[in-house]
Amino acid sequence: MTLSKSSQPDWDPRSSTVLDDQIAAYDDMRRRCPVAHSDYLHWSVFRHADVMQVLEDHGTFSSIVSQHPSVPNGMDPPRHTAYRALIDPYFAPERVQAFEPICRDIALDLIARLPNDGEVEIMDGLARDFALRIQCAFMGWPDTLHEPLRQWTRRNHDATLAGDRSATAAVAREFDGYVRTLLDLRRSAGECAPDDVMSRLLRERIDGRALTDEEIVSIVRNWTVGELGTIAASVGIVAHQLAVCPDLQQRLRADSSLLLPAIDEVLRMHGPLITNRRITTRAVEIGGRRLEAGARISLIWASANRDEAVFGNPDEFRLDRDPSQNLLYGAGIHVCPGAALARLELRVVMEELLARTDRIALVPENRPVRAAYPASGFASLPLRIERGA
Template identity: 75%
Template sequence: MSNSPQPDWDPRSPAVLDDQIVAYDRMRSHCPVAHSDYLHWSLFRHADVLRVLEDHDTFSNVVSLHPSVPNGMDPPEHTAYRALIEPYFATERVRAFEPVCRGVAIDLVDRLPAGGEIELMDEFAQDFALRIQCAFMGWPTELHEPLRRWTRRNHEATLSSDRAATGAVALEFEGFVRRLLDERRQAGDAAPEDATTRLLRERIGDRPLTDGEIVSIVRNWTVGELGTIAASVGILSHYLAAQPGLQSRLRGEPSLLPAAIDEILRIHAPLIANRRIATRVVELGGRRLEAGARLSLIWASANRDEAVFGDPDEFQLDRDPAQNLLYGAGIHVCPGASLARLELRVAMEKLLAHTREIALVPDRPPVRASYPASGFSSLPLWIDRCS
C-alpha cells in the first residue's frame, strides 16, 4: 500500500490554470504546504521557500536523473561550476552587451505598426528573447526559428511529464549545441570570440569541460532566457497597459524602471516554480516530509505573501529588494540576474520611448499561459507608436 499522502489540490485543474496567481493565493491562505500527485509537496509561503533556499544540506538541488550544470548540483560540486560560470555575467560583460541589447529592442519596436492592435507575444516579446539569447551566445540568426519551435515543444513535454518526449527535446537541443561546438573547433583561431567559444576553453579542476557539461550549462541558460524573458516582457507590458498612470510616469522617468520592473514581476511572477528534494525527514508548515520527498517552491506565491509584503497587489517602488525572490536566494541565486535586469530594462525603455500609449484591447482579453509557463501565451495590445 502506498504511503503517499492524499492530494490536497490539483495544480492542473481548470480552476487553477484559469488564473494561477489567484489559485496560489488561495492555497497560501488555507494550505500553505500542500501535496499533489503532479507537483508533490508545494510550498506557498515566503518563509518556507526561503528556508529551503538557505538550507542546501536538507534540501538538495539534485532532482533529475540527468545532469544539470550547475543548477542541479549541491556543494562542493556546485561551488566549482558556479565559480566557472559567474564571470560570464560579470558587470563589465553585461555592460558591454547593452548596445547589442538596445539595438535589438529598437529594431523590433521599429517593426511594429505605427498604430493599432498588435500581438505583443508574437510580434515583440518572443522575438526579443530569441534574438537576445542568440546574440549573447554568438549564435547565427538561422537558429531563431528552430529555437522558437524547440521552446514550444519543450514546454509541451514538461507539461505532459512524458519522459520520452522530454528526452527527445533534450536530444534535439544537444544536437544544436554540439553542431555549434564542432563548427568552432573546426574554425580554430578564426572562431568567433563569444560565450560559446569561451566555454570550449574552460576547465574544471585539471580537465576541460566535456561537451555534455557545456550542453547542460547552455541549456540552463537558454531555457531560462527564452521562457522567462519573453514571459516577463509580456507581464510588464500588460501591467503598464492596465495602469496608464504608471505607464506615463515611467515614460517620463525611465530611471524608475529597474525598481518598477522588479516590483511588477513580484506581483506577477514570470517563473512559477523550482524543485528540490528533501535529504532527511523534515517538518514544514506542520507537515512531515520524509527523506526523498520532492518539493516545488512556488515563487509565484511566495513573492505575494501577505506576511512579508502586505497587500500582494499593491505596487510599491520602495520595497526592500532583499525580500524579493524574483531571482531566488542563497547559493543558487540566479547568476544571470544582472543580465536579465539589463535586458528587461532596455526592452521596456525602448517600448515606452517609442510609443505614446500602450493600452489593452477591449473585448480581446489576453490568453494566460499554462503551467509550467507564466504570463500570457497571447497578448493583444493597442499601441500609438511615435513616428
C-alpha cells in the same frame, strides 16, 4: 504529518481552475494549504518563509533532483561552488554593460516593426522574438537558430505540462544536438573560431581538466531554457501592467530611472518563473507538515513573492519595498547568475517601448489569454499601440 501513498492529494496543479489563472490559484493555496501534495508536483511550498527555509538549508534540501547532470543548478556544495565560480564571470558587470548596445539595437528593430497606431499581439509581435534574438546574440549563435529554438520552446512546454518523460527526453536530445553541432563547428574552425560564449566554454578548466561536452550542453541548456521562457514572459507581464496602469506608464516615461525597481516590483506581483525543484535528504518538518527523506519539492516562486506576511497586499504596486525580500531571481547560492543581464535586457526593451509610444492600452474586445504551467504570463496579449506623428 506524513503523507502516505494512499492519501488523497491536496490539489491538482493541472486542473482547469489552476491553469486558467495560476497566480490566483497559488494565492489560494498559500492561504489554505501552504505545503501541499499533488501527484504532479509532489510537495509544493507556497509561503515565503518556507521557501527561504529550503533555500538556506542545502544539507536537508538538495538540488540534485535528476539523474541527468544539471550544471550548476542541479548541484550542491562543494561541487556547485566550483562550477558557479566558473560561470559567474560570464555575467560580470563589464560583459553585461558591453552587451547593452546590441540589446538596444534588437529592441529598436523589433519595436520599429510594431504598428504606428493599432492593435498588436505583443507576445508574438515583440516578447518572444526579443527573447530569442537576445539569447542568440549573447551566445554568439546564428540567426538560423531563431525558428528552431522557437519551435523547440513550444515542444518543451507541451512535454513538461503533459508529464511525458519520453517526449521530454526527446526534446532534451534535440536541444543537445544544436549545442553539440555548434561546439563541433568551433573545434573545426580552430584559431578562426569566433571568440564567443561557446568558444570560451571550450577553453574552460574545472579541477584541472577541460569541461566535457555533456557539462557544456548542461550549462547552455540551463541558460537558454531560463532565458527564452522567462524573458518573453517578463516582457508580456510588464507590458500588460503598463497597459492597465496608464499613470505608471506616464511616470516611467517621465523618469526612466524608476524602470528597474518598477520592473522588479511588477514581476514580484506576477512572477515570470513558476517553480524550481528540490529533494529532501532526511526527514524534515516544513510549514507544519512532515516530509520524509526523498520527498520531492516544488518551490512556487510565483506564490512566495506574493506572501501577505512579507509584502502585505500582494497586488499593491510599491517602489519602496525591501529588494532583498524579492525572490524574482531566487536567493542564496543558487541565485540567478544572469540576474544583471536579465535586468539590463528588460530595462532596455521597456525603455525603448515607452520612448517610442505615446500610449499602450488593452484591447477591450480582444482579451489576453493567460499562459499555462510551466509557462507564466500570457500566451497571447493583444495591446493597442499609439504613437505621435
